[in-house]
Amino acid sequence: MPELPEVEHVARGLRPHVLNHKIIDVTFSEAVKSGKASGKETIIKQIALDDFKKFVTNTTIELIERRSKYIIFHLMKEHHQTIYCVGHLGMAGAFFVKPSVEDIPIPNYKKHWHVQFKLSNGQMMIYSDIRRFGEFKILDESAFKTFNQNIAPEPFDEHAMDYFLNQCKQKKFKNKPIKQVIMDHSVVSGCGNIYACEALHLARILPMHITHTLSTQKKKKLFKCIVDVLNKGIQYGGSSISDYRNVEGESGDMQNKFNVYGLKQCNTCGHTISTIVIATRNTHYCEKCQK
Numbered sequence: 001m002p003e004l005p006e007v008e009h010v011a012r013g014l015r016p017h018v019l020n021h022k023i024i025d026v027t028f029s030e031a032v033k034s035g036k037a038s039g040k041e042t043i044i045k046q047i048a049l050d051d052f053k054k055f056v057t058n059t060t061i062e063l064i065e066r067r068s069k070y071i072i073f074h075l076m077k078e079h080h081q082t083i084y085c086v087g088h089l090g091m092a093g094a095f096f097v098k099p100s101v102e103d104i105p106i107p108n109y110k111k112h113w114h115v116q117f118k119l120s121n122g123q124m125m126i127y128s129d130i131r132r133f134g135e136f137k138i139l140d141e142s143a144f145k146t147f148n149q150n151i152a153p154e155p156f157d158e159h160a161m162d163y164f165l166n167q168c169k170q171k172k173f174k175n176k177p178i179k180q181v182i183m184d185h186s187v188v189s190g191c192g193n194i195y196a197c198e199a200l201h202l203a204r205i206l207p208m209h210i211t212h213t214l215s216t217q218k219k220k221k222l223f224k225c226i227v228d229v230l231n232k233g234i235q236y237g238g239s240s241i242s243d244y245r246n247v248e249g250e251s252g253d254m255q256n257k258f259n260v261y262g263l264k265q266c267n268t269c270g271h272t273i274s275t276i277v278i279a280t281r282n283t284h285y286c287e288k289c290q291k
C-alpha cells in the first residue's frame with residue numbers, strides 16, 4: 001500500500017500538470033459503472049456517479065494537498081466556493097496526466113483506468129487502479145474539517161510529537177503493541193506497514209512491546225525515527241513495493257535502502273530477520289538489533 005512518501009510523490013507529480021486548470025468532463029470505466037449499479041461502492045464512494053460528475057465538472061483545481069496517505073484536490077466552483085475531492089490510492093492506484101488513456105506507458109495501468117478527468121488544457125488526468133481498492137469522496141467544508149480532525153497532525157509539524165505522546169496514553173492505544181499504534185492514522189499520519197517496521201528497527205525497539213511499557217524517552221526516539229524514515233522515503237522517491245508508480249509511471253528506490261522490511265538478513269548486523277503477525281500485518285524485525 002502506498003504510504004506517505006509515495007503519496008507525496010504522486011501529489012508533487014500532479015501539481016505542475018493540473019493546477020489552475022478546469023475540469024470540463026468526467027468519464028468512468030465500465031467496472032465503476034457496473035459496480036455502482038450493482039450496489040458496490042467501486043472507487044467512487046458515498047455519492048452517485050452523476051452527482052460526482054456534477055460536483056466536479058466546471059471546477060478549477062486550485063490546490064493539491066497530501067494529508068497522511070490521502071491526496072486532496074481543492075476544487076473551486078464559481079463564486080469562490082471550494083469543495084474537496086479526497087482520493088486514496090488503495091493498494092495499487094496511480095494517476096497519469098496524458099492526452100488520452102492510450103498514452104499511459106504501462107499496459108496494466110492503461111487497461112485498468114477507472115476515472116478520467118478531462119482538463120481545460122487538453123490533457124486527461126487519469127486514475128488507474130489494478131486492484132480497485134482506491135477511492136474518491138466529495139466533501140464539503142464542514143465534512144472536510146471533520147476529516148482533518150480525525151487524522152493526527154502531519155509528522156513534520158512541530159506539534160506532532162506531543163500529539164503522538166498524548167495519543168499513546170489514551171485507553172484506546174496504551175495496551176496495544178507499539179507497531180499497531182504507530183500505524184493508526186489518528187496517532188501518526190501516513191506511516192504504514194513498511195515504514196513502521198523500518199522506524200522500529202532504526203529506533204532499536206521491538207514491534208510487539210505494549211505501548212504503555214515504553215518510556216517517554218523511547219517513544220520520543222521512535223517518533224524521531226518515524227520522521228527520519230518518512231523523510232528518507234521521500235528523498236528516494238518512495239518504494240516500489242505494492243506496484244507503486246508516480247505520475248511518470250516510475251517507481252522509487254527506497255526499497256534498496258530498507259534495513260529490515262522484506263529482507264532475509266538484517267542490513268545492520270547480518271542476523272536473520274524474524275517475522276511476526278501483529279494486528280493482521282506481517283511484521284519484520286531483528287531480534288539482535290531491537291530490544
Ligand SMILES: [Zn+2]
Nearest residue numbers: 266269286289
Ligand atoms: Zn540486526
